[in-house]
Amino acid sequence: MKPKRLTGTYIDEDYTDMYIKKRLNYPNIITAEEITKRQRDYMVVLNFYYFNMLIDLKPKGGLYIHSLSEPFNEEMEISYERMKAWIKHFNLKFVQSHCSGHINGTDLKELIKNVTPKVLFPIHTEHPGIFRTLSMQTRMIKEGKTYKL
Template sequence: MTDDFIVAARESKPIAMITEGTRINQEKTDESEQKVYEDSIKEITKNKKLSIVDFNFKDVDRFTTFYNMSKDLNKKLVISFKHACFLERYHKDKKLKTPDSRDGQIKILKPKRLTGTYIDEDYTEWYIKKRLNYPNIILAEDIVKNPNRYMVVLNFYYFNMLVDLKPNNSTYIHSLSEPFNEEMEISYERMHNWLNHFNIKFVQSHCSGHICGSDLYNLIETINPKKVFPIHTEHPDMFKKLKMKTQIVEENKVYHL
């Protein structure tokens, strides 16, 4: 997708380019999807209990990493109904090569609502109601019977489901950025309280989606815009190394092209 973007952007002969620069001051590291795969599968293989993973589901590459990992480990990848919505949309784009939410490798975890008895009347959200007849729906009680057969994608904000999953002594792969502001630090602490309560092993396994400095320079030079507007960066002056004009952006100021 990145290569497609570069080609299309260059062909459009842009007069301006707005670009992020989170890692403009950093060079390449050993971070990669392959490393996320290797580090995560190593930890999950050690544990014979439930595997829990969390990642940004809008990151198709990261989804693919854990989807392939679940297949290699002979575990079913358990997702939520919201995840199913994303997956079905991805599946329509053949370039992404992602499975449908009803793929044989995937299970959809049915949450408890209202009566807690899983009756259809308990579900009022449209995205759940329209999928209640899917053949690959699974309950927490089913997972508890054979936890080693499953890899559950579970975001912190749905950790209340741990009560039903009973994941004592399991492994949790946190494939997201570590906290970088006060609000995130508070959530991070609360997350660890949940994990400690169930004696779940925490594993950080992530690679940044932000491009490093040298690669970003090459990308911009290849696209060759007439002017660059760096945003989302603490080092906008580093963009002045580029051959094209760099406009340092000021807050609340209008720029005309």
């Protein structure tokens, strides 16, 4: 028998995804049972949609690092609360640590001031016009146009 999510046993019909089927025969595959026996030796990466695997892993405490953004709409809030319930159920310590690559307005102004660009090209922003209020040359990007830097 192969290891199966949620029951500890597998049968071939459980896996129709060819990507997963190919990996089942890798020599270095590790089962939930093996991880459960030696939890201190492993770090497991699970997104929310695989949290049901915690049932097989049976974590005895530990740390869960949530490295995604905090919820910003109702649907995300519901999923976030479900995730926190799983974490509480398994007595895991929760740490929120996320760096999206986005910056807040005040810090962005400070960064631009420190970098002192000759020309500022606002991209990946909902409000490019706001950058015109800064005391520097700002060019608004036009789709399809080439710009020489």
